[in-house]
Amino acid sequence: MISGKVKAPAPVIRRLSTYHHLLMGLRQRQIQRISSTALAEMVEYNPVQVRKDLQLTGLVGKPKTGFLIDEMEDAIRRFMGWEAEFGAVLFGVGNLGSALLRYPWREEHGLRFIAAFDSDPARCNILVNNIPVYHTDYFATFSAEHEIHIGVVAVPASTAQKVADILVKEGIKGIWNFSHAHLKTPAHATVENAIFTQSLAILTRRLVESQVTSPGKEHS
Amino acid sequence: MISGKVKAPAPVIRRLSTYHHLLMGLRQRQIQRISSTALAEMVEYNPVQVRKDLQLTGLVGKPKTGFLIDEMEDAIRRFMGWEAEFGAVLFGVGNLGSALLRYPWREEHGLRFIAAFDSDPARCNILVNNIPVYHTDYFATFSAEHEIHIGVVAVPASTAQKVADILVKEGIKGIWNFSHAHLKTPAHATVENAIFTQSLAILTRRLVESQVTSPGKEHS
DNA sequence: TAGATTGTTAATCGATTAACAATC
DNA sequence: TAGATTGTTAATCGATTAACAATC
Structure with a gap:
């Protein structure tokens, strides 16, 4: 069955x-x-x-x-599927991207970064936490030669959809999105959003809510 | 009313x-x-x-x-309360902590970092994105002189509760927790967790779910 | 055996969606 | 006016909690 x-x-x-x-x-x-x-x-x-x-x-x-x-x-x-390893690539080696590359996901959470990509040549051809950073243009070639389960999107919102399209085109099934952009993908690709701003919004709203409002200050 | x-x-x-x-x-x-x-x-x-x-x-x-x-x-x-500004401090100037300090929260999301704190002297007395980093011990003094609405916890899980206790003691109302630790705080403090691992868990589980299982491989 | 703890079935609660009336 | 779009009320759906039976 x-x-x-x-x-x-x-x-x-x-x-x-x-x-x-x-x-x-x-x-x-x-x-x-x-x-x-x-x-x-x-x-x-x-x-x-x-x-x-x-x-x-x-x-x-x-x-x-x-x-x-x-x-x-x-x-x-x-x-969670953490006994096996998910091969992952990361797009956007900025502040957040490099922090993600440096985190030891592999130890306990089944995630293994095999490469990172950036569109800025100045950030390419280096190692971050022993993970090679290539130019975005090289991704298609790289993808053909490696088994990649997850693509991490850590680029600015303005280019996030473009990256998602590339990932989908190369058949990557899982997308971990750290950008603000709402990514449109076909049903067979799974997108999980890790958007800090949403979390911050909950915190600040709770703070707003807990402030007792003085007479007249609260609108209707 | x-x-x-x-x-x-x-x-x-x-x-x-x-x-x-x-x-x-x-x-x-x-x-x-x-x-x-x-x-x-x-x-x-x-x-x-x-x-x-x-x-x-x-x-x-x-x-x-x-x-x-x-x-x-x-x-x-x-x-969201983003028209006013929430004064914020950050604890733990590691990879993630520095990435958070460098993000332009102030522009659109009402968050203004006024200082950061770390227990490692090597990381103290520097500026990150123009935000001063002090030793954790200095926090109580600092707190007395500044209006702080939000404390961001970006330290390892092992010391997160300690940081939360300090924040609560100084009367900080909002805690934005990036560590794995489950923070125990009194009811008047609001804790919002931004835990990547939980988000990753959802993604990997969805990938596990979408794999059609071969006969006998799925237990009961 | 008695008591602690699990597991199940039913009730409640809250969030989402559907149907439709109100309005520009 | 007719049609698009809003806003409201009711129905559905899903997740949480409560009550209780089963088991070591």
């Missing part, structure tokens, strides 16, 4: 990623098991929610003892 | 931030109005959703003509 995998809701995936990080810490402290209730407390979630989340990864706990930390970590890692 | 402001759902705020960026582009191209329907198409949302979102900011459109772009931009900016 051929079966696709269950589409997990984004909030669940985010929480699972949080558990994963927490569990790594517990494992390092030689702790072997934990109950969903205790885990829930640590992250201030509802315990039933934690159990439901874990269930989705195929984990089963034992009444009275809870879950084995090693098993949990493995299950979550498998669920 | 004293009234707090409506607590907007996070998804709405994220979408509004998307509109805001799009509208800035339209304005630059001298376009003066747009219908919610057209806007919806550009970002591939439901038009009713767009209208509901805009309503929350107090915007009213005109049947047959739509919304004025200038008005929309202003309304969204006011809604």
